[in-house]
Amino acid sequence: MDFDFNQEQYMFQDTVRDLLASALTMEHLRSGTPAELWGQLAETGVFALLTREEDGGLGLGYTDLALIFEEFGRALVPAPIAAAIVAGGAIARFGTPEQRAQLLPGHGEGALRLSSAFAETVATVPAAMTLTARPTDAGWTVTGSKILVPDAAAADKLLVALRFGDDLGLALVEPSRAGVTLREQDTLDLTARYHEVIFDHVTLTAGDIVGGRPDPAAVVACFDAAAAVAALQMTGMAARTLDEAVTYVGQRKQFDRVIGSFQAIKHRCADMAVAVDACRSAAYYAAWALDEAAPDERARAVSMAKSWCGDNARFTCNQAIQLHGGIGFTWELGLHLFLRRIKCEEASFGDADWHRERVIGATLRSMELAG
Amino acid sequence: MDFDFNQEQYMFQDTVRDLLASALTMEHLRSGTPAELWGQLAETGVFALLTREEDGGLGLGYTDLALIFEEFGRALVPAPIAAAIVAGGAIARFGTPEQRAQLLPGHGEGALRLSSAFAETVATVPAAMTLTARPTDAGWTVTGSKILVPDAAAADKLLVALRFGDDLGLALVEPSRAGVTLREQDTLDLTARYHEVIFDHVTLTAGDIVGGRPDPAAVVACFDAAAAVAALQMTGMAARTLDEAVTYVGQRKQFDRVIGSFQAIKHRCADMAVAVDACRSAAYYAAWALDEAAPDERARAVSMAKSWCGDNARFTCNQAIQLHGGIGFTWELGLHLFLRRIKCEEASFGDADWHRERVIGATLRSMELAG
Amino acid sequence: MDFTYSPKDLAFRDELRGWLAANLPQGWGETVFLPEDEDENAMFRLDWERKLYKGGWNGIAWPKDYGGRGATLVEQAIFAEEMARAKAPEGLNIIGRNLVATTLLHHGSDAQKARFLPKIISGEEVWCQGFSEPNAGSDLAAVRCQAVRDGDHFVVNGQKIWTSFAQYSQWCILLARTDPSAPKHKGISFLLVDMKTPGITIRPLRQISGECEFNETFFDDVRVPVENLVGELNGGWRIAMTTLAYERGPEDALGRQLVFRQELDQLLATAAKLQRGNRSAIEDGLLRQKLAKSLVGIEIMRLNCLRAFSKSLKGAPRGAEASMNKLYWSHVMQDMFDTAMEVLGPLAPLTAGDAHAVDGGRFQLGFLRSKAFTIYSGSSEIQRNIIAERVLGLPK
C-alpha cells in the first residue's frame, strides 16, 4: 500500500521543474513558446517515457508522468507538448509495429512532432464525435473538421479520433496530406497556437489507422489519458495560483498589516489549499488508473479527476485573482494566463457535468442499480 | 413606483410581532402550539384579511400579509395557521357564494378551522398529483391519500387538491366524513402536528368542489399562494437566524475577543445579510404578484421566490448554527427548530430545482425561444 | 406597493425615448455598435455625451442653475433604464458628471463651480480620478503621493493607479498628502489638476480582458495652483469620503441591471440556437438550472434596487445597502459568465477573431471582464467589512 511517488519520480519532477523555471518564464509565455523548449524537454525523456523498451523508449507509465504534467500546469507549458505526449502514448500502446518503429523514435527525440485532434464544434467526447471516414475502394475518405488542435501547423503527424462507420478509431494524418487545410484559431489560451483542421475528401488507408483497424477501446483510452492529463495540468495550475496568492498576501500590506493576517483572507487560502490537495489525490489516482486499472475503473478515476480538478482549479485561480485585488486583473501580473488556460482545459475532453454523469453511471452499473 | 409597504402594513406587522413575541415563546414551540394563539391571531384579522368585504372580510391581499407571514417565519408560527389562511384565501377567491357564506365568517373569527392537503408521497406540485376523484352517479368517489396535512385532526374542513378526470380541482372535505381516516405523522417539524389523510371511497358532490366545478387555474393559484407563503415564512426564518447569529457573535468571547470581531465571522454574517435582503426582495414581490400579476408573471415571481428563499434560508440557518459553535447543535438552543422547519418548507410545494425549471420554462416561452 | 410610473413620469420617459430614437444612429444595437478600437470608442462616447448635452439630457440630476434638469429620483431611474433599454452608450465623462460635480457642488468655491461645472456638463472637459495608489487600494488613506507648497503652487510627486480615461481627460481630482507628519487620515488634501501640466505621464494598464480602461499616472514635480485646492488644506479625506458616497445609487443600478438582463437574454437566445450533441444547449436540464439561477439572481438584483430606490424616494438616507447590492450583483454576474462559458461548451475557448466564435466572442470578453466585478469600486472583502460593521453593527 503506497499512494506516493518514489524517489526517482520525485527526482524527475525536480529536473523538469528546474528546467521549466529557466526555460519558460512569464516573458516567454507572453511572447510565444521558446523554440528550444521542445528539444530541452526531449532531453529529459518525457517524449520517450511511454514508449516500450523494445521500441527504444523508457517503458514507463502515466504514473511516472503525473508529477511532470503537474509541473507543466504549474509552468503553463504550452498545450502542444502534452498533446504530443498523449498522442505518442496512444501509438506506443495501440500502434502497429510499423507505426511504432516509424514514429516513436523521432517522437522520443523531439524531432518528430505529434499533435492530437479530438474536439469538434459540437463535441469533446468520443460518443458525440461526428467526423466520419466513409469507405472507398482504396480505403476511406474523410470530410469535416476538428477544432482546437494544438499547433497543428508545427506537427508532423496528427492523431485524429474519428468514426469508421459505427466504430471509433484513431488515424494518423500529416497536415500536409492532400485535402487537409489548417486554419489558425483565436482562443482564450494565449500560450499556444491552435488550429482548426479541415478535411476535404482526405484519403485514409489501413496503414493510417492506429493498430491497423478502428479500435473504439483505443479511442476511449486515449481520451481518458488526455482528460487525466488535463486534470494533472489543472492541478499544477491550481497549486501555482495558490502559491502566488499566498506569497502575495504574505507581502502586501494594507491598513498597516500584511493582508495575509486578515482572517477572511487566511480562511480563503485554507480552502484553496484543501482544494489543491484534493486535486492532487484525484489526479494522481487517475494517472495510476491509466496504467493499472481496468477500463471501467480507469473511466471512473479519470472522470472523478477531470470534474473535480476543473471545478477546483477554477475556484483556486479565481480566488488567487481576487486576493491580488486590483493587480489581480491586470494583464501584466499574468494570472489571467492561468484563468484562460484552465477555462480551455475545463471545456476540453468532456466538461465537469459530463464526467460526473459518467461517474454516477459507472457506479450504478457496478452496483447493479437501474438508471 | 413604490416597492415598499405602507404605514398601515408596517403597523400591522408591529402588532403581530408584538403578539407573537408574548404568545409564542421558545417554550411554547417545544411543548406545542398554545391553544389561545389561534384566537389571538384571529383578533388581529389575519384570517379575515383575504375575504372580500361583501363576504364580511377585510378585502385585502397577500401584499398586506407579506410582512405577517415573514413574522410567522421569524416566530415559527406553526404551519396549520398559514395553511388555514391559504385555504381561506382560495375559498374567498374561487368559492361559490354559498361556500363563502358558509365558511369564511367562522374562518375569519378563528372559530372554524381550515387546513389544506396538497402533498402526496410522490408529488408536491399540481401536475404530478395523482389523487383522483372518479365519477359516480351521485358525484365522485375518492380513494388514496394526502400526506403532511397540517393538523388535520383539529380542522373542520380540509381544502384538498385532486384530479377530477383530467382536470385538477379543489375540494372541501371534513375530516369526519365517512371513509376519511387520519394518521398522525412523525416529521422533522417539531412545532406542529401533521397527518396523513387517507380517503377510502369518500363521496364528493358538486357542493364540495370549490367554485362548484373543477378549476385547474384555482389549483395553480392556490399552489402559488402556498409556495409564496412558504417563501415569506422562510424569509422570516432566515432573518431570525441571522439576528440570532449576530447577537451571539456580538457577545461570545474566545481568545479574549468578541468572536464577531474576527473577520471571517464578520464576512460570513455579511453574506448572510445579503442573502436575507434578497430573500425579502424575492418574497415580497411574489406576494405582490399573487394579488396583481397575470398567472404567467405570478408563476415566475413565485418560483423565483420559492427557489431563492429555500436555498438562502437553508444557507443562513446553517451558518447561524455553525457560528454558534458547539451550542449551535444543542437541542436547547432551538436553532434546530428553524433548521427542521426550513427543510420541511423546502420540500413542500415544489423544491428549488422544480421552481427553477418553471422559471426558465416561462422565460423561454415569453421570449418565444424553443426548449 | 405599486410598480407603475405616474403619467408625468411616463411623459418624461416617452420624451426621452423619442429623443433617443431620433439621435442614436440607425440600426443602433442591432447592426451598428460601439467602435471596437478603444480610442475610437472613447471619442464616440465623448461625442455622444456632447449630443446628450445639446439635447438637454446630460447631467439630468444636476440643479437647473448649472445646466441640469433637477431631475427627480424617479426620472433618474427612468433615464438609466431607458438608456440601458436603448443600449445607448454611456457618456465618457462619468467621473466628471458624478463625482467631480457633486464634490464641487458641496465643497467647491464659487470660483471653482463657475470655472468647472459648465465644461463638465457640456462634455468639453473630461475628468479622471487620482485616488488609489499601488499601496493605497482598499486602504485609501495610505496615499503617499505628495503635494508640497511652493509659493502659490503645490508641487505634486507620486503615482496613482486605476485612473480610468486619464488619456482622454483634461482634469484630474487628486488626493495628495500635504502633511506627512499628521495621522494618515488628517494629512490629505483634495486637488484639481490640469492634465496638461508638465510632469504628468500616463501609462495604460492592460486588464486581463486585453482592454486598457485603466492607467497608471505618474506625477513628477507637477505644479498645481493653490486655488485648485478644494476645501481646506489637509481636509481632503472627509471630502473624498463624501465623494465616494456619491457613487451611483439604486437609480443607476436599475440601468445596470437591465444591461445584465440583456446579456442574459442574449445568452438564452444563444443557448437555444447552439447545438450540443443531438439537441440544443437550452434543452439540457443541467444548463437550464444554471441559467435559471442566473435569471433568478438578475431579477432579484432589480427587485433589490427597486426596494432600495423606494426607500430613497421616501427620503431615507443612503446607507450601506449600496454595499449589499454591489456584493450581491458582482457575484451573481460572475456566476452568469461562468454559466455562459458552460453553455458554449466545446466552443468556449474560441474568442472574437475566430470563425466559430459564438456571438463574436462577447461571452468570453464578459467572462474575463467579470473577474474585476468583485474587485473594483470596493472589493467584496471591503463590502463585507462595511456590511458587517455598518449594517449589522459588528465590532471593527
Place this chain on the structure above:
Amino acid sequence: MDFTYSPKDLAFRDELRGWLAANLPQGWGETVFLPEDEDENAMFRLDWERKLYKGGWNGIAWPKDYGGRGATLVEQAIFAEEMARAKAPEGLNIIGRNLVATTLLHHGSDAQKARFLPKIISGEEVWCQGFSEPNAGSDLAAVRCQAVRDGDHFVVNGQKIWTSFAQYSQWCILLARTDPSAPKHKGISFLLVDMKTPGITIRPLRQISGECEFNETFFDDVRVPVENLVGELNGGWRIAMTTLAYERGPEDALGRQLVFRQELDQLLATAAKLQRGNRSAIEDGLLRQKLAKSLVGIEIMRLNCLRAFSKSLKGAPRGAEASMNKLYWSHVMQDMFDTAMEVLGPLAPLTAGDAHAVDGGRFQLGFLRSKAFTIYSGSSEIQRNIIAERVLGLPK
C-alpha cells in the same frame, strides 16, 4: 504507487475477517442492528469492546507490553477498514483507548500506567474527556475549572461541556486551572478524576438530532488525590496539546470513509427505488449530478487519507493534514446529507416513526447529525486557522 496489501497484511485481514464473522451477531448489519435505546446502545458497545479485548482485537496499536498487538500502521488501517466493512460497532471507550492511553504512555508515571492501562484495554474502565468548558471551546486555554491544592488532594470546582459518555465513564481526564495568576497557558494541570467521587453531577446535553451523546459535567468540591496529576503541576497545557495531536490519524479516517461510502451506497439504492413523478429519483439528471458530486467527494476523501497514510508509512511526521482532511470531509458529508434530503423529495419531512419514512428515517438523522461535523473536533474556522498558519505559513 501500489494499492495492494502485502501477503502478511492480507493474512492479518483474513484473520480479522474470520474473527468478525464468528463474533458479530448473526445477520449483523442486515437484519440485526445496534439497539436504538441510548443506554442499551452504550452497553452493547461496551460488551463488544470487551469481546474485542478477549479476542485480542482491542487497542491493537498499543505496545505488546500493555496488552496490545503493536500493530503496524497498515494493520491499523486494515483494522479500521474491516470494522467499517463489517459495520461493526465502535467500542465505547474511545477516549480511553486513544487519548488517555497515549497520554499516559507518554506522560504518565509508572504507577499511573500500571494502574490504568490494563483496565482501559480490557474495557473495565471507560473514560471521558473534561477539556472544553462553556467559555473555553475553540479557545481551550481559557479553562476556568479550578483545582486548589488541599493537603494531598486537589479540590476541583467548575463545569465541563461535551463530555461524551460521561454517564458511562469511571474516569475522566480533566484540564483544570491550578495557577490563576499565571498566563493562561501556564496555569493548567492535567488530572485523572474518578467519576464516582462525590460532587460530580452529569447533565445530558441533547443534540439537534434528539440524541444525548454529550453531557455537561459539574464539579463541586470534588477531591482528587495528588497522585492523579499527570506530568508537572501547571504543565497540563502541553500535555493536552499532545493528547489532541493523538486524535485519530489517516488510518482511522479510512474506516470513517468506508462508513460514509456505505451511507452513500444506501442513498443510491434508495434513489433507485424511490418513485418521483413517473420515474425513479435516480433517473433525474439533476439528482444524478448531486449524487455524483458526493460520490466524487467521498472517493477523494479515501484518496486523501491514503496519501496522508502513505506519507505516515514512510515516517513523515503528522502535520496539519489532519486539519485538511477534517475540513474536507466534514463539508463533503454535509453536502451529501443535503442531497439525501433532496433525493427523498416529498418524503423528506417524514422521520423514523412514520409509516412512509424512507429507510427508517436514517437520512434525516444523518442530516441533523451532520450539522455537528463542521463544529466538533475543531470547528471549520479553527481548522482553517491551523491550515493557514501551519501549512501555508500565513501570519497569526
